[in-house]
Amino acid sequence: MRARSHASRFVGCGIPRPRDHSSGIPSARCDDGRKAVHDDVVVYGSALVEAADLEENVVSTPRIAITDRCMELIRADLSREGASDLLEHFIRDYGSGPFVHVLGPEWSFLKKERRQEQAGEIHGEGVAEMFREVRTALPLRYARAPHEGAKRKLEWMKDYVNRSVGEHGLPEDFKVSLP
Numbered sequence: 001m002r003a004r005s006h007a008s009r010f011v012g013c014g015i016p017r018p019r020d021h022s023s024g025i026p027s028a029r030c031d032d033g034r035k036a037v038h039d040d041v042v043v044y045g046s047a048l049v050e051a052a053d054l055e056e057n058v059v060s061t062p063r064i065a066i067t068d069r070c071m072e073l074i075r076a077d078l079s080r081e082g083a084s085d086l087l088e089h090f091i092r093d094y095g096s097g098p099f100v101h102v103l104g105p106e107w108s109f110l111k112k113e114r115r116q117e118q119a120g121e122i123h124g125e126g127v128a129e130m131f132r133e134v135r136t137a138l139p140l141r142y143a144r145a146p147h148e149g150a151k152r153k154l155e156w157m158k159d160y161v162n163r164s165v166g167e168h169g170l171p172e173d174f175k176v177s178l179p
Contacts, residue, residue, distance in 0.1 A: 086106075131170055135161075
């Protein structure tokens, strides 16, 4: 339950704001004061510019990167809440910088899947089925990758998925192999 209160910080360091009063457009302010203003069509602001720059020039793998400043804020929040142990459940760093661990078993959407599976509310095995679908899709995408850069991203994704399989108690045959 404690993790949910930190979700917005994990997924972009954004604090939702009701509206930018000068324009009437909904806005979000990053914790360090940068602003992203948006509606259903347009997003603009210094936080968006930084995110686009990171995506274009820094992040070379398919992940939600976490900036150093955002990591500082996450650590401070978790420490203040006495929940520093949650960091390892939601963030990973395999040498190319910290990122949101979207396949971690502590995420509420995966916990919900497991609860629904156990209660018989969904047909099949939700979490296992998700990993099966990924195991099938990644090799197909790899075989059709238009260039080496796309293949490198899929190789990173394969490694990430394979590291995550065990966290869900799934057998080794759930791991992805690429052609």
